[in-house]
Amino acid sequence: MDEGNPRRRRGLGVVTPNACTECRKRRAKASCGDMPASLLLMCDGQVPCGRCSSIIGVECAYEIPMRQSKQNMRSEIESLKTQQRQNERILKALASDDDSANTIINQLRSGDHVEHIVDQLDRRAPTSSVGDENRRTTFTMPSHREAISNALQPAMDIQGSFAYVSGVRDTVNLESQNPGQSTGRLEETRGSISQDSMVSQYDDPMVWDPENIPVTQHSLPLIGTWHPSAGDVSSPGSSTLHARAHGQSTILGHPKDFTSSPQKHAEAGGTWTTVTSDLDFVEHLMTLYFCWEYPTFASLNKEHFLEGFKAGSTQHCSPLLVNSILALGCRFSNQPNARTDPENSNTAGDHFFTEAVRLLDLEENRHVLTTIQALGLLSIREASCSRSSDGLFFAGQSIRLAIEMGLHLENYGGNEMQQADYAVRSATFWGAFSLDQAWSLSIGRLPQFSKDLQLVTKPEIIDHIESSHWVPYTDDGAPLERSCIQPSNVRSVYKTFCELSEIVHATLYTLYSPGSTLTSKSLLVHYTKYLNWYASIPETLRLGQNFTPAVLFAHMYYHYAMILLFRPFIRLKITGSGVSPKDVCRQAANAISTLVNSYSKLYTLRRTPSFVPYYVLCASITHAVSFGVSKAAITVSEDSQQKKDSKMALQQGVDCLKEMTGCHGFATRAVDILRYLTGHWGLEFSVDEKSENTLDYKLAGRSSTSSMNQFCPNIGSLDMKNPLGPVGENENPLFWTFPLQGRPLLDVGPRLVSLGFTILP
Template identity: 60%
Template sequence: MADSSSNSKRRRGLGIVTPNACTECRKKRAKCDGQVPCGRCASQKGIDCVYEMPVRQSKENMRSEIEQLREQQRQSDRVIAALVSKDRSEDVLTQLRDGVTVETITGQLERLGSTSSTSGGSNVTSFGRMSDHHAIRSALRSARNIRGSSSSTLGLRDIQGLDLQSQGQHTGSTWPAWSSEGQVQNFTDGSQDGSMSWSPDTVPFSPQSGLTLPLIGSWHQTAAGQSPPDSSIQFARGEGQGTLLGKDFGLDGRPESADAPFNGTWTTVTSDSALVEHLMALYFCWEYPTFASLNKEHFLEDFKNGRRRFCSPLLVNSILALGCRFSEQPNTRTDPRNSHTAGEHFFAEASRLLEVEVDRHILTTVQALGLMSIREASSGRSSRSLFLAGQSIRLAMEMGLHFEPEHEGSTDAQMEHAVRSATFWGAFSLDQAWSLSIGRLPHFSRDTKLVTKPAIIDEVEASEWVPYTDDGAPFARSCTQPSNIRSVYKTFCELSEIVHNSLYAFYTPGSNVTGKKVVDLYTQYLNWYDSIPTALRLGENFTPAVLFAHMYYHFAILLLFRPFIKLDIVGSKISPRDVCSQAADAISTLVHSYSQLYSLRRTPSFVPYFVLTSGITHVVTLGASRGGPENLHQGVQYLREMQSCHEFANRAVDILHYFIRDWEVEYTLDFQEDEGKGKQDYKALCPSSSTSLNQFCPNIGSVASVHGIGPVAPDENPLFWPFPLQGKPLLDLDSNLEAAGFEILL
């Protein structure tokens, strides 16, 4: 009762505090009664009682003006885009000459664009029902407002040496106006087209919230609470497989005549060809093409015909082991009651086939090693995943896959080059991702010229993508979007090249990191973001691969600045701490949109690592009293939703719990699902072991590790890395710190 009484008095006390004190009372740090003049100033002679506009109110006015300017800019860009088009330029020019306002013309153009975009096209996103359009637009709204960390609040234009190709994405060819003729449907609501929003929606998301599979659910035609009959599921699977794998895998199936193509399953684990094709469709839907080392078209052709040039039992079992992660069918698990055993039987068969191989210098073996690495990352066995990824890139180098072919004239040679190129770049990208995550030099040399990336083929680009699940694909696809597989793959590989450069800048022996190097690398990332194809902009395309590529970009930005989170860059307005916070918020925003579109039950294998990294930053922000617990709470919810799909997500929650307790952050995790975990010693959550298969073990005693997130103590290492096993950038911390362009953050 005593505690209750004291809390009540404290609450009443807050109510009588003057929200805006006068200037004189602020200087003297005295209480102000808020009167004009206030009692204190009135009692003193020669004192002017002046009230300045509150900072909060000033910011609101500025936001309002900025939004108005952005809306005017959006309308102007929209009209300019119409002027340069062939079919609307004369009408728009006539209206401008007649004195019609830009706002009126923009409204007309958007109505015309909305009507024409629903008719579909060869390489555009089209809608059958306006309700589906609104649902998707709502899910993408927060992600659509992310502009790649190049916020004007960071003062990038004032930084010497920061030469951006394009300041902002709404000018020039890098960000054309939405719904322009011949372009993809506009997903924005027309009110905040160019706004900068780093904060995700704060509505907690959980599987019980009724928001599970919101997009897919809206595409299905079954009534709520009813499950479609088996025949309907078969039909939906056939439709989905026909879209993702080709018509030979669809509803009609393959003929059973003696002259029919090869009809085997390529695995000894099962003879159920329908299950094999189902799992392959799941892989190509949710994981492909990022980090993919195989060429889908050539693989599927050889799979159908039983040829071993671009297909092998090892490769097929590796794909099936990954595909099982996205299925809830009991026959995809070794233990039907344990989702974490999904794909274990296929992975065991792949491991057996790998061990008996006499010569591993085979394209399909390099590809399979990369897929096995991704699967182990999902399972939380990061050390083994690192080993397999290393084997993949080393074999690729030994086979000379990074060299350009000498003869590329024949069709067969071009096909060989396309597959070899995809194999190398898949292994290369995976090696960069792991090297970035743990802080080390990559396996590949810094200065070697790399093979050209796989060519972009219009027919492949325009192939459709649908959200495929155990229930198949939507019966009547209200929204059809192009896969843009080759564009996603090429753009993702270009991002991996920048990651490659950053790793050598950080970890090359004898070459210290400098503030200029960090800024130059940041410039490369921003230029990459500004130059990505229109089709891969958020809102133009929202396939899982596109959302994943944007997450990876912000993940790379976060890890670029995280070692310097307790430092400032001398002479620069870029704050590492602020950039880290913004990148973490951007990841949360993207994951939120992904959950709204597809749920987090089916996400690419590295997404839990992104959420963990952003979650650690949210812990730092909360512990430093620079933000609330909403983002951290939502990140934990995301990881829990991914636990059935990715076992690492469960470990990621434990890691966050460890840091919250070790850094004494005032936040309590909800352990309703596991009552015992909340009571155990937090130091037992992430045990370290010399034989551990997990690289992420924060519970390791080390004199070089940071034990808090507060101010830098005397003689303390100011560089921040949450995992003692993570590599540290080469940077002197004594008198050379300032010479390198850094200073300790006060």
């Protein structure tokens, strides 16, 4: 059979992965029948190769492979941008009025390297200034800058990804377009994003590739010098106490005595809890919370809370709120006294949580700001512990109480006390609002807040809070010698995150409003809003400028929202548009994987915000679908490569979830869900052998109104009927692969085409 098909024959000998240009040309001609089959000998990869050396007048040259060429271009672009930033830094210093200009001129004349001069300028920069320079990350050594840049580079590449902007031109002028009508070549209108403007606003215009998400293990983080698994931290030594005091004074904003007693008591407010009288331990847990979880879904204002905590004032602090913070902070600690069972990480914070629930039950009037704040924190904690029903309950209570108290209304006072109260009220509402959107988005339902009500102004950005430093704090304290100095930009993160939550809120009403008709036009309108948000985030929050956990978390949430916006439509084609729901979901899943990988290199995954396992699960399910369904690939080679990339990304997701099991109980359930789904779909992928704690699917209740467990892997046949197989007659194929998410109200009958959708072949 092979004798009649010379194209399938392969020469004997060594096959080089990169043949020379001449051999490629001759092989291409021979395969078309223009040359004898004897010229089909393989290139041996030598310089010159054996075949070229036997032919007179032929130059043997090799082209750089595409992937290697792109990587070289990335490195060269990054090097040029680094040089540009350094030159601009020096020029700005030369133009200043201080005496640094003469120093720089003397250094240049003496032959000092530009990078060395810039590093000295950064170290000499005053830390008390509140300008833009103080909101940028500075590095202590050039080697630290390079190491962190390498860890962040794949995530930075996402910002210039063409995948999210391809087809964006098709999303404009939709107001005058009928559903299902072909868009053709459209003009740009206000509010849309062109590909050119997107590229110009981001650091790297290169296309994202799956090669950017290698699965690597890191025993030590790049940020700081602490080890992720501390030894005996219950009796810390003087060096640990010194490092803790340094971290707490940086994050909590007040100086500490480095030689304080481990059993110190507060003079004013005490510990605010009956669980422990150790104030050092309480402040340690609070610092862990404010370091790793705050501020994205936070409904409290840190500055006002800490002021009340130290002064013993109940205006912005309460025992219920303190116990809620401590219950959440325990998830990031390995100390035995942070757990009710020292050997079981799943019991971390249970004693503080029990006390918080007890105090909540005793409250006769819950229309109190600190109660609303505590309910939000309890919801986040239960999300981490994989108790979604309790998490939904607490979040619902929080937003409904906020609305009943009118926190969404503008009620700005004139004097200083009224202004402070207004800032706290605003933060309380936006924290409850953002948390409700996250839960509603995850399970596919309408949010608790009405569609058309006006929202209160977001908390204002305050310079000295923005420029305050962030340090990685653990049971070992914060590293005294840091790889870099990062500003927290905490108010910018919070404000930008709330703006994204507003878009999520509008999206949910489009997808799930009873009686409404979902069209491709409305879907693309929301898609453009997401792109506009991503293009307009502050420069200091772009990856590479700032990479605190909160910033990385906000970027993950954006891609998570993208998946949940488009994944119900992955089997559909948007008529007349270049936007492919399947491609958007796949690229968003790749982006989450890349961001989590960068987070792991920088900080490890031992301490991540509570919703990160939900994002990784969502991305991993998308990878599983891409791994199982790749029929639409153009060629067999592309089909094979897509499967390979999806399988690698799926394995990375499983590994990341396993690393997070120490602080998030939901990570264990997420691994169970992936184990169930990959087995149920018959994928050639094995998560691992079941452990002793593996969920018993026969005993697990299904997602229903009775169990309220929205993330249960035991899915019935009606939900998962032939998920990856052919579509049968009178069957709805649109939502098989994602039964854990609510189903948008889309008419899948004859009106589907008129709504702007067609089913993919």
